[in-house]
Amino acid sequence: MAETAQQLDLGWLLLSPGEGRRLDLDVEIEPLLLAGQRYAPAGPVAARLDISRTTGGYSLRLRSRVPLEGPCMRCLEPAERMVAVDGREVDQPGGGEDLSSPYLDGDELDLHAWARDALALALPAQIVCRDECRGLCPQCGENLNEAAPEHGHEAEPDPRWAALRELRLE
Ligand SMILES: [Zn+2]
Ligand SMILES: [Zn+2]
Structure with a gap:
């Protein structure tokens, strides 16, 4: 079984400004609590991380399709919804608050926190067992x-x- 990535040191990629790298990883995603219920994928999910090195910083994109499981919000029976996640982060030291990523500390990327927050942002309004529930x-x-x-x-x-x-x- 592949090891899951939680914290990632981007420094070992030794990218020069203008260079990029694509990584396919398995990410563990913490359960989200919605209206007191837990929603989580059954295991680690495959994610694609695109890394671009800028002068002194990074531009990142994280994409994944997360099979989220939890109780249907209408009937409480088990439900599963595929949620498409597509998050972007830019971190440019000295570039001000807009260009500072909360998930990057130098070369150290907190993939775990980013994946969870990106999933929370991508959630559908309702998780239901079927549309006509x-x-x-x-x-x-x-x-x-x-x-x-x-x-x-x-x-x-x-x-x-x-x-x-x-x-x-x-
Ligand atoms: Zn009744
Ligand atoms: Zn239902």
């Missing part, structure tokens, strides 16, 4: 994907009427 019945919690098509409930009597009835009984 019908979710849970708001009244009894039954999974409506499995419930009979006529599943429903009698309308609850308005609680204000119940209070009125009690008043009349007194």
Whole structure:
């Protein structure tokens, strides 16, 4: 099994300004917590890192397709969604805040943190088991994907009427 890359020393690539290198790596991605639920790939994911050396800095691009697993946000059954990640970072010492990457410290790249943040930015609005998932019945919690098509409930009597009835009984 290939070793997963977490911290990467870009210095050993010995790139001169204008030179670049492409690395294919396996990256471990920490679970993301969304609405109290954990979403994570089942194991390390393949990622492609493009590194360009600039004068004194780096320009980086990280691409991956992450099979994210976790409970469906509508019915809570297991769901899997492929999330395309495409992140870019530029780090140019002395170039100001816009040109400073939080994931680079000199030649030292925190791939682990970058991959997690890039995934969080690429998340779809909802992670569902299928687009047409019908979710849970708001009244009894039954999974409506499995419930009979006529599943429903009698309308609850308005609680204000119940209070009125009690008043009349007194
Ligand atoms: Zn679902
Ligand atoms: Zn119901």
